[in-house]
Amino acid sequence: MSAVAVEATGVGRTFPGRSGTSVTALEGVDLTVAAGEFVSLIGPSGCGKSTLLRLVADLDRPTSGTLTVFGRSPEQARLAHDYGIAFQQAGLLPWRTVRANIELPLSMHGVGRTARRRRASDLLALVGLTDFAEHFPDQLSGGMQQRVAIARALAEEPSLLLMDEPFGALDEMTRERLQTELVRICAETRAAVVFVTHSIPEAVFLSDRVVVMSARPGRIRDVVDVSLGRGTDRDDDLRQDAAYFDAVTRVRAALHDEAGHAVRARGAEVR
Amino acid sequence: MSATTTRPAGTAATGTATGAPSMARDRAAGAGRGLRSVALALASVLLLAALWEGTKLLVPDDGWSVGEVRLLPRTTDLAMPHVSDMVARLVEPVTSARGAPALWEAVVLAAATSLRIAAVGWVIGVVVGFALALVMQRFRLAESAVLPLVILSQTVPLIALAPLVKGWGNKLELGSFVWEPWMSVAVIASYLAFFPVAVGALRGLQSPDAIHRELLRAYAAGWAQTLLRLRLPASVPHLLPALRLAAASAVIGTVVAEVSTGMPGGTGRMILEQANFASSDPAKPWAPIFGAVALGLVASGVVVLLGAGLRRYRRAEVAA
Numbered sequence: 001m002s003a004v005a006v007e008a009t010g011v012g013r014t015f016p017g018r019s020g021t022s023v024t025a026l027e028g029v030d031l032t033v034a035a036g037e038f039v040s041l042i043g044p045s046g047c048g049k050s051t052l053l054r055l056v057a058d059l060d061r062p063t064s065g066t067l068t069v070f071g072r073s074p075e076q077a078r079l080a081h082d083y084g085i086a087f088q089q090a091g092l093l094p095w096r097t098v099r100a101n102i103e104l105p106l107s108m109h110g111v112g113r114t115a116r117r118r119r120a121s122d123l124l125a126l127v128g129l130t131d132f133a134e135h136f137p138d139q140l141s142g143g144m145q146q147r148v149a150i151a152r153a154l155a156e157e158p159s160l161l162l163m164d165e166p167f168g169a170l171d172e173m174t175r176e177r178l179q180t181e182l183v184r185i186c187a188e189t190r191a192a193v194v195f196v197t198h199s200i201p202e203a204v205f206l207s208d209r210v211v212v213m214s215a216r217p218g219r220i221r222d223v224v225d226v227s228l229g230r231g232t233d234r235d236d237d238l239r240q241d242a243a244y245f246d247a248v249t250r251v252r253a254a255l256h257d258e259a260g261h262a263v264r265a266r267g268a269e270v271r
Numbered sequence: 272m273s274a275t276t277t278r279p280a281g282t283a284a285t286g287t288a289t290g291a292p293s294m295a296r297d298r299a300a301g302a303g304r305g306l307r308s309v310a311l312a313l314a315s316v317l318l319l320a321a322l323w324e325g326t327k328l329l330v331p332d333d334g335w336s337v338g339e340v341r342l343l344p345r346t347t348d349l350a351m352p353h354v355s356d357m358v359a360r361l362v363e364p365v366t367s368a369r370g371a372p373a374l375w376e377a378v379v380l381a382a383a384t385s386l387r388i389a390a391v392g393w394v395i396g397v398v399v400g401f402a403l404a405l406v407m408q409r410f411r412l413a414e415s416a417v418l419p420l421v422i423l424s425q426t427v428p429l430i431a432l433a434p435l436v437k438g439w440g441n442k443l444e445l446g447s448f449v450w451e452p453w454m455s456v457a458v459i460a461s462y463l464a465f466f467p468v469a470v471g472a473l474r475g476l477q478s479p480d481a482i483h484r485e486l487l488r489a490y491a492a493g494w495a496q497t498l499l500r501l502r503l504p505a506s507v508p509h510l511l512p513a514l515r516l517a518a519a520s521a522v523i524g525t526v527v528a529e530v531s532t533g534m535p536g537g538t539g540r541m542i543l544e545q546a547n548f549a550s551s552d553p554a555k556p557w558a559p560i561f562g563a564v565a566l567g568l569v570a571s572g573v574v575v576l577l578g579a580g581l582r583r584y585r586r587a588e589v590a591a
Contacts, residue, residue, distance in 0.1 A: 059485050079491045091482040094586040095504050105490050108500065138586055 048218020392460025471513025475506025
């Protein structure tokens with residue numbers, strides 16, 4: 001397997017608009033995500049960060065440039081189940097129990113019943129939901145649903161995890177707890193992660209590198225190296241650390257000095 | 272670094288509160304609702320009987336007219352027999368001939384015949400309707416081409432259709448296979464029944480959210496797997512009312528088709544025959560009408576029972 005998880009060269013995506021006009025969501029994006037690396041995409045609404053993630057997931061196709069996932073096309077990577085994915089909504093199937101939801105990708109790809117059960121039990125333990133295996137999604141809180149979604153994304157031990165604001169709909173306390181869990185999980189699974197977020201502290205806390213994007217057209221503005229250590233080095237104490245605040249300041253500066261007031265008014269969340 | 276210890280006490284408490292006990296509560300509430308709806312149904316029948324008798328009591332025998340237009344019906348015992356008379360007539364023999372069965376027995380026998388035919392019509396209608404929905408879901412072009420035809424099909428009056436179907440059936444020759452009159456009736460019933468299934472199933476199959484469709488796409492699921500894992504389960508809440516509607520339509524179609532094809536033995540023909548006694552034995556024609564009503568209730572009741580086993584697919588969409 002290639003040491004590079006995602007490689008984008010000059011990637012652009014233009015959506016045809018009404019009456020001949022077109023909207024450029026993404027333009028000239030060059031980005032390399034190494035295997036096992038945690039990269040966050042941050043930027044104001046409309047900067048194309050979700051679009052970029054969808055291109056990597058092959059839920060959408062670029063209109064220019066080339067994009068490879070582990071050295072193959074995004075479509076091949078998708079068909080080969082190379083990545084796991086989680087969205088802002090948990091997106092659990094309401095008629096399946098928590099366990100059955102986690103087993104869904106496994107059963108669709110022909111994993112046997114006993115292997116499926118064992119894997120689901122491991123994942124339930126990993127996200128701390130062992131006692132809720134037979135519950136249905138509507139019996140869980142939003143944070144618990146999101147943890148199920150993360151377990152489901154991890155089910156096939158993907159070497160790439162794509163996450164589109166997975167904690168966006170959660171309250172701050174749940175959010176911080178899940179961030180800590182995600183850091184731990186990534187350290188254990190050694191998966192590369194592309195993580196879309198609105199939140200500067202979230203991006204800094206989680207990432208090896210933070211990719212700062214600007215809007216209209218969506219392009220990469222700056223890449224901020226965070227390098228606050230891996231896995232268990234990152235715990236809640238890190239949130240009080242000077243290096244952490246320094247990185248937050250650098251990302252904020254990169255976000256704000258770009259297009260000036262227009263972008264600030266539109267508002268990347270600064271919390 | 273034990274993963275299970277990371278679960279905070281707060282969420283555990285919420286979990287148990289909404290866990291197993293709530294399922295038991297749901298079941299108890301379900302049984303309560305069932306009893307309640309049976310009681311309400313009985314009450315509404317009694318109310319209808321009271322309304323009937325009240326009309327007889329208050330409205331003059333010749334009805335109530337403004338000019339030429341009669342706004343309220345005649346209320347003579349001939350036009351509106353007493354409820355008690357109609358019920359009493361049910362237990363008396365059909366005819367004065369010796370050994371004649373009680374009227375209710377004849378009604379039940381006819382209703383059973385019609386129910387069997389309606390069931391066949393329902394099954395054909397469900398299969399055809401569902402197949403159409405699948406084709407329309409699969410091919411957008413088919414949806415725009417077929418859906419208007421499906422809707423158009425329901426504007427053709429059954430009376431016009433009946434002789435056609437009967438004629439085609441009689442011309443059918445397949446070895447030793449003989450087209451029987453009840454088959455024409457079943458086909459006509461299915462013609463009514465397929466419509467709600469086609470429309471309801473299509474809506475159901477199209478109901479999954481983008482997030483679920485994209486999730487399955489991310490899993491490299493093809494059309495068949497998406498259908499099996501997502502579209503079919505998601506269609507159940509739309510499908511169940513459609514199946515119920517189809518059952519009622521199949522019963523109506525059967526009764527009407529029995530009349531218009533002249534098939535003996537069923538409720539439709541019985542209504543026609545006993546209408547002849549309107550003047551000599553006014554309570555008698557009402558018996559097969561009650562039979563037809565009971566038929567519709569039984570048919571949709573059976574479908575409700577079918578749906579009871581699919582309760583998990585009717586769980587509300589999760590609110591994050």
